[in-house]
Amino acid sequence: MSVPVSLLGLLQREPSYGYELKREYDAYFGRGKPLPFGQVYATLGRLARDNKVVAGGAEPGDGPDRRRYAITDSGSEDLERWLSEPLEPEPHLQTALFTKVVLALMLGRPAERYLDVQRAAHVQRMRELNNLRRTGTVVEALLADHSMFHLEADLRWIDLTSARLAVLAEEVSR
């Protein structure tokens, strides 16, 4: 889900090649689950089709010819929107949140503010679930509880990450 936006984020720093993008993606976001080459090029192809990136002409290199990709204005707008708007609060969004924080730090964006906005969205969802728990049936309350515990876990991660942003920024900055 966050592969296209991760590639856009990497390209926002500077234009790059498919191979380089894969290498950087694996280093920052892959963590034991490297991105297959096929998926890199398929994603770049879709982004190019949607006018989010543009591919340069074929450049000869040591190996096969390669293309240099650059982000477009429309791609930049998508990236900015994704960074600044909270994700839909739902269980298991850790990977997307993690990606957002790393990209924000890498690009010098206000990661702390993004986390604050996300925290507000999470607490708001907890508020809605709280109302459901108080007015709904036991089954609804238990389902709401399940979601609330996951949101709580996210919130604890958000708090911890907020406290460690300075260290993380050092690690991801080049």
Next chain:
Amino acid sequence: MSMTQARQRPGSTAEPSPAPALLEGRNIARSFGQTPALRGASLGVSSGEVVAIMGPSGSGKSTLLHCLAGIFRPDSGEVRYDGRRVDQMGEAERTKLRRTDFGFVFQFGQLVPELTALDNVALPLLFNRSGRKAAYRRAMSWLERLDIGDMGARRSGELSGGQAQRVALARALVTRPKVLFADEPTGSLDSVTGEKVMNLLVDSARQEGTTVVLVTHDARVAACAERELIVRDGVVVNPLPTAEI
């Protein structure tokens, strides 16, 4: 404008607060020795609102509550309650304000151990020179309202944590305060008991039109409030609704 009209409904955080603040902090700074706890915290709380103050340990959230409640005097900045400068009041005036207009619930009930639950709840009314009979009648009605009517004769050592917090809540609300300050009110309770106490706190406050300022590190507790303020490094990072940050 009545308190009910001024109250924000849950989910209204994206809209600017329409009511003037009942309680307001402007650039509050407070240090303990060389250690700054607040470095220019600002916030506004409308009448009837239930607001949670959140933040990591040491962020200054409890100090902020103590400044707003007139327990601590800020080193600089302003605290206004109902248009009055709390930070400029003398000790006696602040004590009176706390007794007449504010109620308090802390993490550990802080009941007077030698007194019964009923005595503890009646105590603030007796301090405020209410008649003894009326004070005890009102104290009893609050114990009943919080489902601990049968605990009135017990001393705090004979109460469970949850029961003691309900007694503390009854004691805080019995004087019908305009503002209830609660500092980690469920911090010493298990989650099920904590939730019951929290629901009682919020429901009672809403029924009474009482404004609540609640300090918590627990998102689940904060979700009971209508709005949350985040304190970081002694500053409120979101004094405005989220959409206006």
